Amino acid sequence: MRLGKIYRNYISNNLFVKMILIFSVIAVFTIATLSYFTFYFMSRSIIQNELNNQKDAMERVNRYIIAKHEGVQLMVQNMYRDQQLSDNVTYLLKHSFQEYINRRLDQFLGNRIGSTDAIVYFKNRVEDDQDIENLLLYSTEKQFLYVQSQRNLSRLITTNPSRSFIPDAMSQLNGNISVPNEWVRKTIAQPNPRLYSVHSPISDLGTLKAVGQLVVYFNSDSISNALSGYENDIGGYILVLASGGGVIFDSSGTYYGSAYPYADKLNTLAGQGELEQESYISTLTPNNLGYMVVGVAPKAEVAKSYRTLRNLILLISMACILVAIIVPSLVVANVAKRTNLIIRSMRKVETGDTSVRIQDVKGDELGQISRSFDQMLGELTRHIDRVYKAEIKQKHTELSALQARINPHFLYNTLEVIRMRAISQGVTDVSEMIYSLAVLFKSFVQQETMVTLQEEMENCRRYLELFRIRYKDKFSYTIDYEPELAGRKMIKMSLQPIVENYIVHGIRPDDMDNVLTVRAAERDGIIHIMIKDNGTGIPSEKLEQIRESFQLPENEETSGFGLRSVRERLKLVYGADCGVELASGPDTGTAVHIWFPNSPREDS
Template identity: 55%
Template sequence: MVPGSTRKELILKARSLYDNYVKNNLFMKMILLFALITTVTIVTFSYFMFNVMSQSIIRNELENQKKAMDSVNSYMTRKYESVQSMVLDVYRNESLALHLTYFLQHPFEDYMKYQLDHYTNEADVDMPKGLDFFENKLDSDADIENLLLYSSEKQFLFAYKQGHVSKLISTNASRSYIPDAMALENSMMSVPNAWVRQAIDQQDPKLYAMRVPITDKNSLKNLGQLLVYFDSDRINQALESYKEQLKGYIIVLGPTGEVLFDSSDRYYGIRYPYADKIESLFDTAMLEQESYVTTLTQNQAGYMVVGVAPKAEVAAAYQRLKHTIALISAICIIVVLLVPVLVVTNFAKRTNKIIRFMRKVESGDLSARIQDDKEDELGQISRSFNDMLGELTRHIDRVYKAEIKQKHTELAALQARVNPHFLYNTLEVIRMRAVSQGAKDVGEMIYSLSVLFKSFVQPKGENTLKDELETSRLYLELFRIRYKDKLSYEIVCDESLAGKNIMRMALQPIIENYVVHGLQPRRSDNHIRISVYEAEGRVRIQAEDNGIGIDPTRLEAIRQSLDLVEEVGDSFGLRSVHERLKLLYGTDYGLEITSTLGVGTIVTIEFPSEEEAQHV
């Protein structure tokens, strides 16, 4: 825990650093913001790139495992088909089928006599007869460890073994469990039965058995079974080309989860401890550890090939990629930040230099000049500043004395009762002076002001829509020039309505309200549209702007204030227009405001299209 006093000191230090180096330092804020955006962007991109590439590596690793599983499955399918073909060959050869049938239905001594009696009568002396056929099959396939013929009727087992003499084993039910075990076995492929293993003295755990029932061709009576024990280690031959790429291990399971083959040599002789999970798996599971699991089922033979790839082993394959991406990202962040920091720091130094010279001028040193020969924006600002100082110095020398002389004349004019004609002429002189000095925008503003002043001071007897709209245009033109074309306006009026009479100063308070409260100086697209049209016997004038709009609560307060009696306070101009409309044309007329925050405001006024008696 950090003590309270220490925490407070850290907060104060951080606050001090912020105030000194960040709060009033635009360039530092730019650097920090750019650093934040750049770092987040590069880190995010690196994260997504790592995810995409790591997923691609995982898919490749699992695809390699799938190919290895296909190779194992192909190998075992060939063995399964070879055993099936062995029995079919027997059935296709009439003499061989008779020999095998007789062998399984009679004592071994009787079969030997039967074989001797029929040997000389067979036409095809090259075809193996009787038990020689199976012995030849054993010799031709080195993957076979044992080949067994079991007679269910006579209850004996005739066993062949690689490199050993075949032998006959009695399996009478009264002395052996083998008949019961044979009767219960119904799967095509499994691990060798323990009782059969003991009877034939076969203790090697790395074996898998293929079983085919033998029936009489004519009566379809079950005579016994053919069992072939294959060496599980031989399946590794199918994995030779995948050993270096294979992650995890491949295991082949029998119908009840017994292990027929295990590339890791860990589960031979036992039931696979995760067999129950395998049956319900889809993608990943917690076995020895969190692992990707892929299954391939051979329905005919009744076995399942399972590929198990621990996530930790697969992750090790893209661990180096992770470090590489992290290093590249760090280098990119450093390079991307270093260059802008150097550039911005240079700009900051030059900007601070300009500020220092401005402060010198502010203190009265008009001889200060900025030395910056570069052609970029800061260089142009520096030269413009120097030019401005030179022009200001010359102007003071040329105009200052004349201005002092004119002061007395202006003071005398102000002390007298100035008539409007004198003011118009004076405004015109000022306008021409501004034009002659190159300040055309000031001249335009003065012209608009003088025309406005004349319309207010010397009003005509009647005020038409045309006059009111022209006054509004001049008023808007003042603000358009004031905001350097950041404000645009549009006035639309049907020519047939231009001669309609309207009260004076109906639109000026509305325009003023927009300029003061709705116009946004930072925007360059401020716009107000004044449209005049006739609807339902009334002349309707709408002033629609794209300003900041009015909050609904504030809008409701303004609407309620329109009917208040006070003549001061907020919305006085709008309230005066609303009250005059009601006094002149009745309570059915007035001013209506609608607004959407962030979109703009629409102010609508209405008066009768046909002239009616004015209300007092």
């Protein structure tokens, strides 16, 4: 109930409060929507940039590992290119180590220049690459393992199948790059679990039969060198996994020494999924090298990169919302204040106080309404003053109309008797004049205030006909109007007073060429009537007095059916959409122009 009362008192009946609320809702919704989509697209861009950085880092890791693999393959290829070296390596792997030493002594004593020691060759390769932790030569036939380590350490390990797992481990190598076998690593006393192995079979060039394997252990930490410059650009971590999930490289250092627990999910997740937590996942799998590069970017960690953006957008959105609400609210409050002043003024006018004035000087719509309101009150005051005069004049008019209606048939019958007498005496022109006068008199005493244009023109013609007969061949007239205007309504006796002015003041009785022309036409919804003569004209001083009289207020002394009467009646019926214009000069004739809308106003 309380909420309903508040709604009725402060919202339902208050247009401006509703405007502020509606605008606020629209502003909040628009800004919130814009902010959401801005944040969404910018955060997507940041995420994509993070993932692109991670993919670039993965590519560098992959290129680094491939370079190490190619280095091992080049090591073997260079061995094959040197025939003496290839023979020595093959001999080493097919005979006992003591027999190989004896062979090298024989070569030295025989001055066999050009022969290359296999042990020295591989030792030099280890020294050339500081990333190599161990280089292993395994003899398939003699089943021994020669190990060369950094810092010029070498060992020869016998790997009898009955007492060692080394032969089995070597036989199970099924890829080019993998995680070092745990038993092999323990056998060669290598405690570091952060290693990856690159191996290549070694064959006898004479028989093409595999005689052993070359296995190189690289330090996995050296892969971090490939990530130089990406330390602050990678969200999450990068893994290099061997087949079976063994961890070759882990930038986070978490999963070394064990299988990656989520390896079985990597092939089923499409771009993102649940690992330790919800994460973005990228994979890179080189062909036939036996490993896979994986990039894992936890969503929570990636979100940190656009957290500042989110806070900034929230701050800007809140500021925009406040500005979008406060500024229009102040403007609307000012408009409401001015509007309420107009309403209070109107309510005072309702009580009869027409002295109220708003006096708003601003040029906007409310200022225009206020000035129009003040002008309306001024007009209303003047109109009230005129109403009393109009009512008095109306009473006189009604009295005159009542007097004019007293037994009009008596007057018609009397004129008819006179007309018939004139006919019996042969005075036909007098009978015609009496007939026209009787018809005119009958039309004038009728109560209608509006007649058709055809009827008004006919009354004008009958009036002019009286004077044509009176002046015989000294006067002629022309009445012309568009046929489609015949049924249009106009004020009764609008033309007769003007024509009468010409007969009384403008005709030249001594001349034979007196002409009066009455024409009516319609242009753009306005009916225009011109009454033009070639009479004596109006002197300029008198013409100016007549024009000035049009601007004077109506008074009781004004009477008759002159130009002033015609103009006032047009204004009463048609308002400002009508007019009377007078043009004349001495001995140049007079032209009176009347115009009014095609239809009178509804309140007429």
